Amino acid sequence: MIVVLMMASGAAWESDAFARLDGAGGIVVLKRCVDVDDLLATATSGQADVALVGLEAPGLDPSAMAHLRRYAVRPVAVTTSAVDDLDVRELAERLGVTALVAADDLEGLAEVVSTVEDVGDTRVRGGDDEAAAPRDEAADPHRVVAVWGPSGAPGRTTAAVTIAAELARRGSPAVLVDADPYGGGVAQQLGILDEVSGLLSAARLAGAGQLGERFVSTTRAVGERLTVVTGLPRADRWIEVRATHVESILDRGRELGDVVVDTGFSLEDDPGADFGARPTRNAMTLSVLAAADEIVVVGAADPVGLSRLARGLVDLRDVTGGAPVRVLVNRMRPSLGWSEREIAGMVEGFSRVSGLHFLPEDRAATDRALVAGTSLPEGGDGPLLRALAGVVDAVFPASVAPGPASRRRIPRSVRLRR
Ligand SMILES: Nc1ncnc2c1ncn2[C@@H]1O[C@H](COP(=O)(O)OP(=O)(O)OP(=O)(O)O)[C@@H](O)[C@H]1O
Ligand SMILES: [Mg+2]
Incomplete structure (x- = not known):
């Protein structure tokens, strides 16, 4: 039949x-x-x-x-x-x-x-079969890692930028894609000021069937090994990007290096559709989650953030292709009054996760980076960077240099060439 x-x-x-x-x-x-x-x-x-x-x-x-x-x-x-x-x-x-x-x-x-x-x-x-099908790692050694998290600005962009920048600092080519349909923050965090949106240019080229040859022209190089596809300049321009464009961008990105993708918070599919399947705002996020080899979920450590994280982990189950989920509980601080063990118990009650990391509140480091328009690894060592370096160790084990001292030796101040 x-x-x-x-x-x-x-x-x-x-x-x-x-x-x-x-x-x-x-x-x-x-x-x-x-x-x-x-x-x-x-x-x-x-x-x-x-x-x-x-x-x-x-x-x-x-x-x-x-x-x-x-x-x-x-x-x-x-x-x-x-x-x-x-x-x-x-x-x-x-x-x-x-x-x-x-x-x-x-x-x-x-x-x-x-x-x-x-x-x-x-x-x-x-979708399910696709995720379950083994990828030919020898032919295609690079991975796509989606960084997602619920509403309330838990630190998705901070995590995505830092993971990609740290990977590049270690010598692995990294491609950072801003696919947040509610307006991108990657360019701003990295001090990339031009008006041209990498995502919109790449979507246009994907639509014309020319992304293959011209993908690199839509990206910005930050230092030697970090390639950035900047996001939407205005939130209302999400309409110009289809899920299939995003899939093509990830495929092209993967040819250059490991791909880290910043996504939007909402997983809602097709909220106001009349009939058929109109393009929807969250299609970008959903297609990244379906294509990802691993999903990093960022939640805030405060009571509101944790309850959103719990809900988010449940909702996420329905939209992924079965990729492992790693959770980052961000902005941990003693004044909240709960221990890592208590939070771990809660997270494990909602989802089977492949790893759980705690990131400390580190306003000094994030403010310094934001004001300078640089990534955390460029700003030198600090507690948040160290915790995120641990995430990179776990997500990209091949990036951990052999030898005892190498991986933690983050120079105090490294300015990547722009
Ligand atoms: N561990 C941390 N300690 C202190 N400040 C943090 C930490 N993580 C993130 N922040 C700050 O919180 C704010 C929100 O972070 P970020 O933009 O990464 O969140 P987001 O989840 O991407 O939000 P949005 O929904 O706006 O995309 C930023 O000002 C960032 O510097
Ligand atoms: Mg963001």
Whole structure:
């Protein structure tokens, strides 16, 4: 049985195609999707084998096609122009479409749908399967680590920036991506002042199918080994970034080094959607969490922060692909009156975590870094940096230099070249 998704964007061929497929033996049309976002969201369920798409449908770009392939959905495109038209050929090629049918000649459609071959780097289907599928570590040694945390500014950006900067300081290439749909803070924390948003530029290139060659042009180098994709300049511009763009950015980033991603706080999916699956604000965060090899969750140590952390750990279970979760309890201080043991008991009651770290309140260090527009490792040793260096040891064990003295010897003041 071949399960088909259709996405005609209201083109006239839709009913003809539907009648031909639905009546054919061995084919079932699962859904007539209203637009590309609906198609991609439905493909994620992992039930479909083939997507019958309008070649000229708005929003059908190479990153959308990559998403289909990721879920093992084989594309068949219908064009309203002549199939041998040069522009049509070029568009099909750019999208990686190998099966192309003319809208006014759908007679052989069922046959094409039944026989279309897998193309490109087809991966396993289904979110869960995908996460469970072993990655070829030899071919792709770099990891994607998502830094997430509930609302209330628990310190996600501080943690993400420090982890990436510390990794780079140790000599491992690191790529820091600001994917917070509520407005990025990475550029500001690192003193990167230009107006150009790496995320928006990269999303535009991903949409045009040009991210492969031009990814580096969307990044900023901070020192020799830290590459930064800055975030949204204004929170309302989240609408320009699709989940598939973010997936492409992570794939490209991973070619350069280990990827650390700052995300938004909300895990809510599609709060105000009318029908189908419109792009949603939190799609960025959700796609990063689904793609991550490990998730670092940051919670604040005060009573409000801890209850949000507990809730967050429960909510997180439904949106990850099964990646290990490591918890950082931030801004620990004696005046709160509870011990690490008490907090550990609470966290373990809500989630099975792969590690738990306590980060001290260290306002002097964070203020110094914020005012200077530098990362914590650039500002020299301190209790917060030491605790976060312990997180880097655990998340990236290969970055720990052999030898007894090496890893803790953080120079008092290292200024990375910008
Ligand atoms: N351990 C700490 N000690 C003192 N201050 C801290 C600590 N961690 C973070 N901060 C400060 O708390 C504030 C919020 O941190 P940060 O911006 O990293 O949080 P966030 O979770 O990314 O917030 P947002 O929701 O705004 O993205 C910043 O001023 C930061 O310097
Ligand atoms: Mg932040």
